[in-house]
Amino acid sequence: MNSAGHKRQNRGVSRLGTVFLLCVLTVVALVYLIPLCWTVASALRPASSLYEYANPLTWRTFVPDRVTLANLQNIFVNLGFGRALANSFIVAVASIVLGVAVNSMAGFALAKFQFPGKGLLFFMVLITFMVPFEAIVIPLYLVVSRLGIINSYYALILPAVGNGLAIFLFKQFFEEVPSELLEAARVDGASWMRIFWGIVMPLSMPVVVSVVVMLFMFQWNALFWPLVAAHSSQYQMVQVAVATHVTAEEAHWANLFSSALAASLPPMLLFLFLQKYYVRGISNTGFK
Amino acid sequence: MFRDTKAALVFILPAFVFIGLFKIWPIVLSFGESFTFTSITGAKTFVGLENYGYLFTEDPVFWGSVKTTVLYSLMINPLTVAAALGLALLFNRKARYTGFFRTLSFLPSAISMSVVAVVWGIILDPYYGLANSMLRMVGLAPQPFLTSSTQALMCLAAISLWRSAGYWMMFFLAGLQGIPHEIYEAADIDGASGLQKTFRITLPLLTRTTSFVLVANTAFNFLTFAPVYILTKGGPRGSTNLLMYESFKSAFVNLDIGRATAISSILLVIILLIAVVELRLTRASFDY
Numbered sequence: 001m002n003s004a005g006h007k008r009q010n011r012g013v014s015r016l017g018t019v020f021l022l023c024v025l026t027v028v029a030l031v032y033l034i035p036l037c038w039t040v041a042s043a044l045r046p047a048s049s050l051y052e053y054a055n056p057l058t059w060r061t062f063v064p065d066r067v068t069l070a071n072l073q074n075i076f077v078n079l080g081f082g083r084a085l086a087n088s089f090i091v092a093v094a095s096i097v098l099g100v101a102v103n104s105m106a107g108f109a110l111a112k113f114q115f116p117g118k119g120l121l122f123f124m125v126l127i128t129f130m131v132p133f134e135a136i137v138i139p140l141y142l143v144v145s146r147l148g149i150i151n152s153y154y155a156l157i158l159p160a161v162g163n164g165l166a167i168f169l170f171k172q173f174f175e176e177v178p179s180e181l182l183e184a185a186r187v188d189g190a191s192w193m194r195i196f197w198g199i200v201m202p203l204s205m206p207v208v209v210s211v212v213v214m215l216f217m218f219q220w221n222a223l224f225w226p227l228v229a230a231h232s233s234q235y236q237m238v239q240v241a242v243a244t245h246v247t248a249e250e251a252h253w254a255n256l257f258s259s260a261l262a263a264s265l266p267p268m269l270l271f272l273f274l275q276k277y278y279v280r281g282i283s284n285t286g287f288k
Numbered sequence: 289m290f291r292d293t294k295a296a297l298v299f300i301l302p303a304f305v306f307i308g309l310f311k312i313w314p315i316v317l318s319f320g321e322s323f324t325f326t327s328i329t330g331a332k333t334f335v336g337l338e339n340y341g342y343l344f345t346e347d348p349v350f351w352g353s354v355k356t357t358v359l360y361s362l363m364i365n366p367l368t369v370a371a372a373l374g375l376a377l378l379f380n381r382k383a384r385y386t387g388f389f390r391t392l393s394f395l396p397s398a399i400s401m402s403v404v405a406v407v408w409g410i411i412l413d414p415y416y417g418l419a420n421s422m423l424r425m426v427g428l429a430p431q432p433f434l435t436s437s438t439q440a441l442m443c444l445a446a447i448s449l450w451r452s453a454g455y456w457m458m459f460f461l462a463g464l465q466g467i468p469h470e471i472y473e474a475a476d477i478d479g480a481s482g483l484q485k486t487f488r489i490t491l492p493l494l495t496r497t498t499s500f501v502l503v504a505n506t507a508f509n510f511l512t513f514a515p516v517y518i519l520t521k522g523g524p525r526g527s528t529n530l531l532m533y534e535s536f537k538s539a540f541v542n543l544d545i546g547r548a549t550a551i552s553s554i555l556l557v558i559i560l561l562i563a564v565v566e567l568r569l570t571r572a573s574f575d576y
Contacts, residue, residue: 017482024378025389031450032392038418039407055421106303113296114289121300128311130504130563131556134511134532138539138552139318140310147309162306182290192295221400223514228540239402243518246406253410260403271398275391278398279458 037062043261047071047254071258080233081259084241089266091153091237092219095160099215100208103163107170108196112179125171129164134224141228155229156237160219166211173207174200209277213270217278220267238263318556321549328543339550350551352526353534356441357510360530364445364509369502371453373494376460377486390461393454401451401514408447409434409519434519437527444515444528452508456501463497464490500569507562510555531555 038061042050045064053061075081109115110122140159141150149155177200185195201208226237236244242263245255271278290296325335343350375393379386396404411418412433420430434440467490475485513532516522522529522537531551539548 021378025385028375028378028389028393032395034418035407035411035450036395038411051416054416054418055424057418057421057425061418061421102302102306105299109296109299112290113293113299114291115293115296118296121304124304124307124312126567127560127563128307130507130566131311131315131559132508132511134513135552135556135559136311136314136318138535138548139314139321141539142317142321142545142549143310143314158306159310162303162310164307164311167303179290192292192299196299217398221402223400223402223517224536227517228536239400239514242400242402242406243514246409246518256406256410260406264399264403267398267400268395271395272391275394279394 034062039257039260039264042253043071043257044068047074047252050253050257071254072262075255075258075262079241079245079255079259080236081238081241081262083233084236084238085262087153087156087235088220088238091156092216094153094157095219096212096215098157098161099163099166100211102161103166103211104170104201104204104208105196106167107172108174108200110167110171111174111177112182125164125167127164128162129168133218133222137224137228140225144229151230151232151235153235156219156226156235159225159229160215160222163211163215163218166214169207169211169214170204173204177203206277206280209274210280213274213278216270217267315556318549318553321545322553324546326545335546339546340554343547343550343554349526349529350534353529353531356527356529357531360441360445360512361506361509363442364448365502365506367445367449368452368456368505368509369498371449372456372501373460373498375453375457376464377490379457380461380464390454390457393457395454396451397455399451401448402518404451405447405515405518408443408450408515412443435524437524440520440524440528444512444519447515447519448509448512452505456505459501460494460497463494467493496569500566503562503566503569507559507566510558510562 041062041064042053044067045053046066046068047070049066106125110118110125144150144155144159149158181199182195185199190198221239222237223239223243226235226240227243230237242256242259245252245259322339323334323336324332325338326332379390379393414420414430414432414435417433419433423430432439433443471489471493472485475489480488511532512530513536516528516530516533517536520528522533532555535548535551535555538544538551
């Protein structure tokens with residue numbers, strides 16, 4: 001928004017309005033920063049002094065005076081958090097590779113081909129991305145156990161591969177790729193597979209990145225499905241590991257904070273670097 | 289559009305194998321299983337509508353759960369829409385601070401609900417939590433929060449609000465960017481004030497975005513699981529026993545698959561109805 005009208009509007013804001021705006025912004029900043037800063041500070045301070053800084057509040061509550069990595073070291077060395085992180089990475093990467101391949105192909109078919117049953121298939125795509133995953137977790141559990149793959153990497157990876165939203169995003173993007181380009185390659189004798197992987201996909205990196213970020217966030221942050229689909233510690237995923245620290249007999253703050261921090265760093269870093277694509281992914285879902 | 293049915297099927301088949309197996313089959317199975325009773329030995333008998341009959345007529349736990357879920361929806365959805373809209377109006381201007389604030393308020397949606405729940409669980413700790421330290425600082429009595437059956441559900445709503453307001457804000461920002469500048473310029477010529485422009489132009493033109501966000505958000509919140517599982521396990525005294533958690537308990541704690549899938553199916557029907565509304569809302573184009 002940078003029209004002349006808006007500039008005029010901003011200039012018209014009174015001093016009272018500015019003060020009010022500053023107050024609102026301060027409140028918003030505090031609401032978001034306090035939990036974030038407290039988590040980071042608490043994860044990095046010695047476990048023995050955690051409760052000390054919670055009450056009364058001082059600036060030291062949010063800034064550790066002594067920084068230590070002992071808590072993080074403890075969850076990795078003694079509580080097997082590294083295993084959970086590795087599992088989450090394996091599952092996320094496999095889902096991303098398969099998911100990008102499979103959904104982009106389906107998006108291509110829906111964008112560029114006319115075939116019988118297309119309307120029905122597209123309707124299925126829309127339904128599967130509007131029904132949140134949680135809604136089918138319990139029947140999915142029955143399906144996956146019937147397939148005999150419960151409690152395995154397959155159970156964690158395969159259900160996340162076919163993704164209606166990803167198909168939809170690819171389809172939207174591929175519709176903009178000029179058909180003449182594909183036609184020309186066709187005339188030159190290229191197969192559809194070669195055209196797709198050699199011409200269409202290299203042109204589509206922005207949407208690929210959107211889908212990669214989306215699938216990563218989805219798999220990395222999942223709790224419900226990993227909790228029921230892979231109960232043995234061998235396949236424990238990172239969010240389940242975080243939740244386990246809470247349900248342990250005595251909730252140990254140092255473990256909670258440090259596992260929360262370790263579990264959040266990968267998606268936060270990815271988000272900060274690829275924010276544009278994550279936002280584009282979601283804002284394309286509802287409109288246009 | 290190319291008319292090469294064979295090629296189209298090759299492209300679309302892999303995705304639809306996954307979607308068929310892990311999205312459509314569970315949906316169908318959910319309804320199928322909800323008409324059966326599974327005994328301890330694993331023997332399955334068809335019982336028709338008995339599971340539903342029992343749920344609706346003589347299952348107080350289920351009704352308590354329905355009541356809690358409705359109450360939660362009535363609390364969380366208007367709050368989230370209002371907060372998201374407020375944030376979007378606040379940050380939809382070109383000023384130096386908006387980028388930082390947008391990122392800040394959007395950041396929690398990159399973090400998992402489990403981590404958010406864990407951190408807020410500690411903030412709301414009745415003895416050592418930050419929330420009570422703050423209340424004490426301004427001279428108010430400390431509150432029991434998650435340990436009180438009258439406050440726990442509100443706490444869950446606040447936690448969910450904190451995580452998702454920034455996410456839905458992005459949809460409003462996309463909607464705001466779709467409003468033509470000329471309308472504001474015309475209003476400026478007529479001498480409209482900032483507030484007048486917000487209430488007479490911006491909000492009415494955002495009606496469609498607002499309904500979409502409300503509907504989509506309702507679907508997500510209907511399936512709230514992570515914060516209940518991590519923080520309250522449905523308590524105290526059933527006050528946070530949302531339907532998704534009740535269904536989980538039924539399936540994996542009480543091993544009553546019939547009841548669990550009956551609840552899942554009811555949730556699915558509601559979600560599918562919401563999805564149909566959502567589809568209508570997204571398909572319709574903007575008309576100014």
